[in-house]
Amino acid sequence: MGAEFVKRVTGTMLLALVAVTICGGIIAGRPAALGTLAGGLIALGSFRWVARGVAGASMSLAGRGIAFSGLAVGVRHVVLFSALAFVLWSGAAHPVAVLVGLSLLPPVVIALGLSAARLVR
Numbered sequence: 001m002g003a004e005f006v007k008r009v010t011g012t013m014l015l016a017l018v019a020v021t022i023c024g025g026i027i028a029g030r031p032a033a034l035g036t037l038a039g040g041l042i043a044l045g046s047f048r049w050v051a052r053g054v055a056g057a058s059m060s061l062a063g064r065g066i067a068f069s070g071l072a073v074g075v076r077h078v079v080l081f082s083a084l085a086f087v088l089w090s091g092a093a094h095p096v097a098v099l100v101g102l103s104l105l106p107p108v109v110i111a112l113g114l115s116a117a118r119l120v121r
Contacts, residue, residue: 005116006051013044013108020104024097035093039101042087046080047105
């Protein structure tokens with residue numbers, strides 16, 4: 001993953017997240033807005049963490065990078081699942097809205113990835 005692609009995904013995701021959060025807030029109130037925002041930020045944090053790991057893995061030594069990458073995946077999962085559990089446990093965010101926020105990232109990545117692939121040809 002190139003730094004430019006990560007930057008484009010982040011910018012597009014934040015714009016989409018603002019629009020969906022505002023719509024969710026208008027339609028279903030504050031819990032929907034908080035849930036959408038929290039889910040989207042958790043998904044974006046996960047994406048950026050993976051992108052940073054991919055960039056680091058391409059620069060590390062093959063033997064040493066494998067042990068650290070397994071630990072890094074475990075730490076990433078614990079941190080992000082803990083954030084997700086806290087958001088759902090607090091009751092401030094609607095669970096369906098959290099799912100909407102989490103589901104916003106894959107279409108953005110796919111659309112921008114296909115756009116970048118079309119430019120490469």
